[in-house]
Amino acid sequence: MFLPRPYPDEVVGSLLHRAERQLGIGREQLLMRLTGHPLSSHSFLMTPYDGVAHAFGLSLEKFLREHTVLPYMTAFMPTGERRRAISALVDAHGRQGRTASLVRRSVTGKIWLRLCLSCVKEELKSFGESYWHRVHQVTGVEVCVKHDCNLCVTPLRISRDSGIPPPHEVFDYQSADLCISRATAAAVARASAEALWIVKDEDFLPLAYQNRVKDLGYVYMRSRTHGALLAHDLKAFFGEFYLDKYGCAIGTGRKGLWPAKLLHASGQHATTFKHILLRVFLDSTPTPSSSRVEFEGRRKPRPRDWHQIELDAITQLAAEVERHRAAGTRVSAADLYDLAHIRSIVRGHKGQIPQLMAWIEHFKMSPQSARIPGRRPRT
Numbered sequence: 001m002f003l004p005r006p007y008p009d010e011v012v013g014s015l016l017h018r019a020e021r022q023l024g025i026g027r028e029q030l031l032m033r034l035t036g037h038p039l040s041s042h043s044f045l046m047t048p049y050d051g052v053a054h055a056f057g058l059s060l061e062k063f064l065r066e067h068t069v070l071p072y073m074t075a076f077m078p079t080g081e082r083r084r085a086i087s088a089l090v091d092a093h094g095r096q097g098r099t100a101s102l103v104r105r106s107v108t109g110k111i112w113l114r115l116c117l118s119c120v121k122e123e124l125k126s127f128g129e130s131y132w133h134r135v136h137q138v139t140g141v142e143v144c145v146k147h148d149c150n151l152c153v154t155p156l157r158i159s160r161d162s163g164i165p166p167p168h169e170v171f172d173y174q175s176a177d178l179c180i181s182r183a184t185a186a187a188v189a190r191a192s193a194e195a196l197w198i199v200k201d202e203d204f205l206p207l208a209y210q211n212r213v214k215d216l217g218y219v220y221m222r223s224r225t226h227g228a229l230l231a232h233d234l235k236a237f238f239g240e241f242y243l244d245k246y247g248c249a250i251g252t253g254r255k256g257l258w259p260a261k262l263l264h265a266s267g268q269h270a271t272t273f274k275h276i277l278l279r280v281f282l283d284s285t286p287t288p289s290s291s292r293v294e295f296e297g298r299r300k301p302r303p304r305d306w307h308q309i310e311l312d313a314i315t316q317l318a319a320e321v322e323r324h325r326a327a328g329t330r331v332s333a334a335d336l337y338d339l340a341h342i343r344s345i346v347r348g349h350k351g352q353i354p355q356l357m358a359w360i361e362h363f364k365m366s367p368q369s370a371r372i373p374g375r376r377p378r379t
């Protein structure tokens with residue numbers, strides 16, 4: 001079976017749906033003829049079948065590179081890892097859960113197919129029809145990389161559903177609101193297009209990130225990369241809403257500090273989108289938001305020196321009690337707490353101040369202790 005050559009950046013689902021329309025045959029019949037397998041549906045984003053690639057006049061390798069999300073999924077993997085991922089995909093014929101979940105990760109946070117009105121217009125003029133682009137569907141992309149205009153969200157799911165029409169036949173779309181600045185949206189679109197279109201050699205990525213991050217001043221202890229501050233500033237740059245929407249929220253726990261993890265070999269399993277976010281952020285030439293000292297001070301209060309607190313309080317309280325003894329007056333424990341500003345620590349941190357607590361108990365038994373009236377009769 002020979003079908004017309006795909007359009008630039010056209011995604012496999014778009015090709016198959018068009019073939020179905022052009023040939024006027026059902027999808028099961030088409031898939032049987034292309035793959036030799038009795039399939040009832042096919043992924044919109046990926047194919048492991050030689051027959052599909054050959055029908056469109058391409059080798060499987062070229063087809064995977066130009067018409068599936070595979071290059072995007074593997075863009076930031078070291079060479080060995082990328083090779084393993086590709087063979088796992090092809091060998092498993094896309095049916096394993098792990099493969100399917102990897103493919104889904106490339107469109108995290110995007111359920112609906114997206115189109116660019118300017119692209120549709122140009123394609124209708126040049127080809128008499130329009131098609132679904134890979135670069136409009138991948139995670140976090142909200143503008144067209146070619147036209148720099150907002151993408152439109154359609155009511156059609158990115159799915160194995162049948163009967164998906166070409167973009168020019170979809171009319172109930174909505175222009176997507178940008179969650180980030182236009183310049184940032186354009187930078188994310190460009191970086192995503194690059195991940196799809198340019199084959200890279202990323203074997204030394206963590207080291208390259210580390211050097212760049214240090215050059216920008218995210219450094220502490222003179223030589224280490226300051227991952228926590230980097231994560232903090234990246235979050236401020238994109239905003240929580242955007243990061244949350246596309247599954248990249250930054251928290252305070254180890255998992256939440258994903259920008260810091262990308263700087264190390266352990267980050268090699270991070271999603272492509274996380275790499276894109278880090279790159280776009282680093283390319284904006286950020287300045288660290290605060291000095292290390294301030295930042296650490298804000299994150300973690302310095303541990304209190306409980307022993308010193310006890311000693312200072314006891315000295316102060318003893319002097320006050322002595323004053324009352326000399327004057328022949330009494331003082332309540334509550335007044336003493338206020339005097340030494342220890343009310344909250346006596347209430348909340350008894351365990352940390354055993355010496356002070358013992359001193360207070362001893363004071364309460366002394367003649368200088370004024371007790372709350374009615375609680376205990378004076379003797």
Ligand SMILES: [Zn+2]
Nearest residue numbers: 116119144147
């Ligand atoms: Zn466009």
